[in-house]
Amino acid sequence: MTERYAILSGSTFEEEIGYARAVVDGDRVHVSGTTGFDYATMTISDDVVEQAEQCLRNIESALTQAGCSFADVVRVRYMLPDRADFELCWPALRRRFGEVRPAATMIVCGLSDPRMRIEIEVDARRP
Numbered sequence: 001m002t003e004r005y006a007i008l009s010g011s012t013f014e015e016e017i018g019y020a021r022a023v024v025d026g027d028r029v030h031v032s033g034t035t036g037f038d039y040a041t042m043t044i045s046d047d048v049v050e051q052a053e054q055c056l057r058n059i060e061s062a063l064t065q066a067g068c069s070f071a072d073v074v075r076v077r078y079m080l081p082d083r084a085d086f087e088l089c090w091p092a093l094r095r096r097f098g099e100v101r102p103a104a105t106m107i108v109c110g111l112s113d114p115r116m117r118i119e120i121e122v123d124a125r126r127p
Contacts, residue, residue, distance in 0.1 A: 076120065
């Protein structure tokens with residue numbers, strides 16, 4: 001039987017909505033759409049680049065708990081309400097994914113809170 005377990009970040013959204021930050025299913029790791037909230041304080045910056053950096057810290061924490069790193073990411077999805085914000089985030093994204101080169105998609109869409117300017121979701125494969 002394949003090992004399956006959830007990783008929780010402590011975000012109040014996980015409890016309120018009923019999901020996990022990540023799910024490990026065998027050698028696959030699925031990290032939920034992750035925003036720029038600092039889960040320790042439940043605060044979020046107004047700056048899209050700072051939000052992107054916090055998204056990546058939140059994702060890195062989930063990946064680490066799953067026994068992975070950014071090097072193991074095979075798929076990334078970026079969701080932004082304003083397409084003009086995406087290019088501002090490229091340097092931060094390149095620092096994490098530039099050598100890894102995962103498959104990637106950027107989607108322009110509404111997010112659940114108007115303070116959110118970027119949401120990032122990744123899939124990884126455990127080594």
